[in-house]
Amino acid sequence: MPVNRQWLLARRPSGLVSADDFRWVESPVPVAGEGDVLVRNLYLSCDPTQRGWMAADSYLPAVKIGDVMRSFAVGEVVESRDPRFQPKELVQGLFGWQDYALARPGTPSAPSRIAPGVPVETAMGALGLTGQTAYFGLLDVGKPKPGETVVVSGAAGATGSAVGQIAKIKGCRAVGIAGGEAKCRYLLELGFDAAIDYKSEDVAKRLRATCPSGVDIYFDNVGGPVLDAALENLAMRGRVVLCGAISRYNDSIPTAGPRNYLSLLVRRGRMEGFIVLDYFPRSAEAVEALSGWVREGKLKERFDVQHGLENAPGALARLFKGENQGKQLIRIADPTGAPRGEG
């Protein structure tokens, strides 16, 4: 008889996330009630924002202690008591760190169908939350104009690499900031105009050199000293798009804010935050554009796949140690379904 292996949140994290923040349990597989879709998870998505969900209420309520750890996932429908979903279909949603999830349309765990012909990884990456974060954050919040210079941090990560490539598609210069020579080499392969290694280079100085007319848009995934370096180099009427602050997520007490924030005053700049979930009503628009760019080879991505539900805490921690090479996924099961049709 199958069991439902689960990682529950055991405590609020302090410092780097670790297996001790979670508790492993084996529960019965849940039973689908009227309107429910029972999903068997195949892949879990690792996203920096999960550290925030563990810690405190923010744009979503914090995960309760003792609840299954919240996570985006892709799974296969096992049983459906909603006529719109059929067994063996692939769906994605907030299914959590567990083998089986009850997904119910209209709730936070609602399933959404993966379009035929789209690889599961792509659905979780370039066409998923990651790609949509880059799409809406850069285009809607940053509002790039052709010829402008777009700088992105965490540039070798899933969102950052999409931001730089979309900037190029829109006729901008793209400069990426990442940690280490290998990641910087990857950025140049993707077509970035320049790459800055924050581990071995003076970021502010390199920004001055690579952005001689200043930074028109800075898409921030990291916060900390890199944000200050970008503010220092902001162009007149520059925009800072706040997407995340991975350098701060493991601090127990919030560290200092950006001491150069008055650049926003002197250069008439704007710093603005966004949450991709707000854009769900427009996600079809993003998926259409993004899938076109993927087909044309203009938007490339890579995946870093770890294996096994038992390794979920360690896979999540890879993000904060900068170890992941591209979109971090955890493969926890193989599909039982028939080969998928081409869309």
Add this chain to the structure above:
Amino acid sequence: MPVNRQWLLARRPSGLVSADDFRWVESPVPVAGEGDVLVRNLYLSCDPTQRGWMAADSYLPAVKIGDVMRSFAVGEVVESRDPRFQPKELVQGLFGWQDYALARPGTPSAPSRIAPGVPVETAMGALGLTGQTAYFGLLDVGKPKPGETVVVSGAAGATGSAVGQIAKIKGCRAVGIAGGEAKCRYLLELGFDAAIDYKSEDVAKRLRATCPSGVDIYFDNVGGPVLDAALENLAMRGRVVLCGAISRYNDSIPTAGPRNYLSLLVRRGRMEGFIVLDYFPRSAEAVEALSGWVREGKLKERFDVQHGLENAPGALARLFKGENQGKQLIRIADPTGAPRGEG
């Protein structure tokens, strides 16, 4: 034979501005060349931004060591070699800390005529840079909607008090933050809905109490912990208008930035800076609106007039010690001109 008494900048300031930052000299009165207007200063305006002009290049180049200290002023035309200006007319501009200035149209020291019937003080306050800063910063950058809550710091100051009153005119709630009981009482007399004394109250806690649905617009004149308190209480899609940061201007090394800046992310907020000089092409629009509100008694102001050019450094320092009660002016001479016509 008249002399031109002048305060020259002697050094870059460190800490609070003091008389030692300047050098007093007596020079010959300059001679007007072709196109020049020779102006005799009557009033000097004290503005927090002058501390920045002394220190470093920013939105204007720093005042050079040995140059006359830059200042807005109102003066009387003594001699005009520009046919558009006549002797005894009142004009305003960047005439500096001196008795006599050469003002030349089309340069940074260009004179602009004060409309007949407008008191000199009002021309320097509600209708001048101060009022226009409030007008464009609140309306153009903050974009208030009726029913929203506008919070302003430095609220008893010249710009802050105008921000709160314009917020009320536009159908918003206005909450002011100022230092001391007398200033807070003044805010309530002006029609603010609430006043917070940052010297004796917990600003974050009082913002929670006075802004139960959050801060829709925070107009920041001070920076520092008050900015953090406002960010902590930001409403969804709240806007922070960066006008100044008087709490930081006397720091030699920039202090910490706003540690709560990630509120902008979680609450989808925006923090944006502006410089009123950018709005000069639209100043007629502001003067028309502001003078209407002054006439109707909806926009009140008060002045804090110190006397004597020799006291200019001390008068400027009053701003940073929070000693000024309203718009800080320095009266340095009486007009010789005929009584001014009513406009």
